Amino acid sequence: MRTVGFLLLLLLVIIAARLAGGTAGRVAAEESRKSASEDLAHFIGELEKFELASSRRQQALRDTYVSELQEGGWESLFDAGRIKQDVGLAETSRIVNRAKAALGKFEAGVLASMETSRQQINALEISDRERSTMLSSFDRGAKASHETLALEHRLILEAESVVSLLSSNTSWAVEDDRFVLQDPELRRAIGARFQEMDAIALRQQKIYEGANSDALAR
Template identity: 25%
Template sequence: MRGPAAPPPQPGWALKAATAVVYAAILAWSVFSRGPEGLQAVAMLALGYAVILGLIVFAALAFFSLWRRFRTPRNRARVMLGLGVFLLAAVVPPFAEHNDDNRQRDIANAEIRKAIDTLRQQAAGGSGAPEDVPAIDPAPRASGPYGEMERVMKTVAGARLAQHRAYLQELQEIGLPRLFDARRLARDTGLIESRLILEQAERLVPGYRRQSLDVLNGMPALVRSLTIADAEKDKILAALQTSNAASNAKLTRLWDLESQILREFGQMITLLDDNRQYWYADKNELMFGRDGDLRRFRQHQESVSRMVGEQEQLGVQSLAAVPQAPLR
């Protein structure tokens, strides 16, 4: 008679430990490469990936069980270890690359949104003080092709903000923000200083108009310099070409309004000059002795307010000149 059958070979501690380490590494990398926030997110991801790993292992063991030699506990452990090593070597690297690609895209999109939001705040009025116009560092936080796109977008946004800051600075230096300061007007004999301020401001407009259009029209060259796929370049260039005429028209209209506002200011100064004896400065306020003069002055103010409102709307709309669709 035969004795009792020998027990099937069991996996040794080294095999068990190696298998546990490999699968723990796969699970940990799978979870934390997604950048979960909070313990609940970590737990949910860990559970999900554990189920997926379990199904993969179950399928592999079921397949190898077709051969008798792989039905022993030790050989099953070997199959699991081999599968784990295969997953680490063959699946994790490309998945890691894809995951990093997604992460760089998200970083670039977030940085581009911040730059666009900064532009939008300035286009919607801002404080009007040059020192309050922020600077944008064009250095990308993302890497690779997404970092290149981020760099171009931040370069364009930074250039537009720098021009806006420089324009406000020059207006401040020539005294335009204080043009209708009541005390200054009261001291301005013949309103000569006021007319000089307006004349200097009007001379600034053509140069800054040209600079802003140059930035807009220079975007295609920046896009062509990107180290991204030609197909992506073509899509961006097509979007720019589609919006170029409208964007140029809006930007031109914005500067036309700037000239009209300055001319409206000139009419207000003329009104004050022609009726000098009927108004005076009471601390920081202009006081009019005749209702007709006050009414005409307020009409000019309302015209300026309407044009400024249109400028702000055009400024926001002109952001369409910058491709804002999320990078994919």
């Protein structure tokens, strides 16, 4: 009987140990899930704060750039009435130069902002995997920004080429606030440049739409 009693006691001890182990396992699993959930919430919070700060910097730079273009007369660059009064196109050339200066300032600000963003990502208290995810997303945005800047340079250069064509050719006039281009070659050359500017503007719009789509997807 003592043997039976001993075996029964041993069995009860084993069962109790297994039950305790199972409970501990469930507790550990629950704590693991809770920790993972907290880590995800932390990552999302850091990501949202980073994107908000980055977006505000970029928007401030863009607003300043657009304001400087407007103040420099960019919107009236090819206004026929204004050009009619601009002897030798001196003011027209100054408008282009002011636009170049504004773009140079804007580009420097964007590049500095991107470097700040990269440093901030590297300083975040997140896992290496999460950092890699953020950097990949950041690099895609940086690529789009570089392309947009390049297109902006091309746009101003195309506009400058139109001014150069007008400056070096006298076979044009402004009548009833419209350009009249008597020289077919001049008409073709200027038309080609305006078509290129339209294509550049369209490409920029697609980049912006793509960036907005990525933001909404996140």
